[in-house]
Amino acid sequence: MNIKQRALQYTVNLRRKESYAIQSKAEKVQVRAFSFQDVSKAQQVYSASLFECCGNEKDKKVIKAKKDFEEALAKHKIRMDALYPKDFICDKCHDACVVNGTICSCSIKTYVDALRKESGLGVNTFTFNDANLDIIEDEKAKANLEKAYHQMKVFVTKYPNVKKNTFVFSGLTGTGKTCLSQAVANELINKGFSVKYVSAFKFNNDMIAVRTAPIEHQQEMLEDYLNSDLLIIDDLGTEPITRNVTLEYLYLIISTRQEKNLTTIISTNLDGDGIMTRYQERIFSRLTSKAFSLSYNFEGMDLRKL
Numbered sequence: 620m621n622i623k624q625r626a627l628q629y630t631v632n633l634r635r636k637e638s639y640a641i642q643s644k645a646e647k648v649q650v651r652a653f654s655f656q657d658v659s660k661a662q663q664v665y666s667a668s669l670f671e672c673c674g675n676e677k678d679k680k681v682i683k684a685k686k687d688f689e690e691a692l693a694k695h696k697i698r699m700d701a702l703y704p705k706d707f708i709c710d711k712c713h714d715a716c717v718v719n720g721t722i723c724s725c726s727i728k729t730y731v732d733a734l735r736k737e738s739g740l741g742v743n744t745f746t747f748n749d750a751n752l753d754i755i756e757d758e759k760a761k762a763n764l765e766k767a768y769h770q771m772k773v774f775v776t777k778y779p780n781v782k783k784n785t786f787v788f789s790g791l792t793g794t795g796k797t798c799l800s801q802a803v804a805n806e807l808i809n810k811g812f813s814v815k816y817v818s819a820f821k822f823n824n825d826m827i828a829v830r831t832a833p834i835e836h837q838q839e840m841l842e843d844y845l846n847s848d849l850l851i852i853d854d855l856g857t858e859p860i861t862r863n864v865t866l867e868y869l870y871l872i873i874s875t876r877q878e879k880n881l882t883t884i885i886s887t888n889l890d891g892d893g894i895m896t897r898y899q900e901r902i903f904s905r906l907t908s909k910a911f912s913l914s915y916n917f918e919g920m921d922l923r924k925l
């Protein structure tokens with residue numbers, strides 16, 4: 620299952636639980652309501668009237684019996700809709716949480732929360748609106764960051780109708796590159812796209828696990844890396860390089876995603892030369908490809924010290 624399927628499954632399961640809770644609560648209300656003799660009797664009269672009038676709810680006799688039933692309930696402070704809740708919480712999707720192949724409006728919030736949970740971003744909900752670039756005193760750093768924020772905002776607005784798909788955020792620790800990549804992630808999650816966010820260290824561990832797993836499980840283990848709408852690898856260069864693993868899988872993932880026009884953001888402390896030395900020519904050329912890639916250099920002061 621991919622991220623979107625898992626998020627949908629979570630959404631549907633939650634709806635089932637909500638629906639079950641409503642029905643179980645109603646059952647308790649029923650037991651209580653019919654323990655009162657007047658309610659029980661009024662309900663019997665109402666049922667009998669419906670039977671007599673072949674279910675015609677507009678018949679005067681039925682209307683009166685229903686009113687009497689409601690009044691009997693009201694005496695005990697019981698509402699009819701608590702006694703007999705609707706069959707579905709949402710009339711639009713009948714609790715399938717999907718209408719015409721898209722997530723129903725009743726379930727968007729749950730689905731987006733589930734996408735965020737699946738992404739690996741944790742509780743982080745940072746978006747472009749949360750960024751305060753005015754705190755940066757270094758003019759050059761501020762200008763660089765403003766430019767990057769602006770371009771990534773345009774990218775997110777146009778997404779998925781975009782040409783570039785690979786972004787390298789390069790700069791020292793604390794220069795804002797992680798915040799920017801998280802903002803892009805959250806903006807896309809809020810639009811219903813799937814995101815996978817990992818540290819380079821976790822990426823490397825995951826790839827070691829893939830490499831050593833039985834071949835029939837490898838595709839499933841790579842699914843999120845190869846097919847999520849956005850993949851973010853944070854802090855590339857801080858992970859250990861494992862022979863026959865790190866470079867091989869990094870290349871496979873980057874090149875596959877470029878060919879599918881799926882977005883990848885890599886943040887790194889390394890500059891171009893550093894990437895070339897550590898990851899070699901073919902990864903370097905993918906990350907700097909004119910057709911697919913854009914690089915940002917986040918120069919300037921350490922934001923974490925502010």
Ligand SMILES: [Zn+2]
Pocket residue numbers: 709710711712713714716717723724725726
């Ligand atoms: Zn619905």
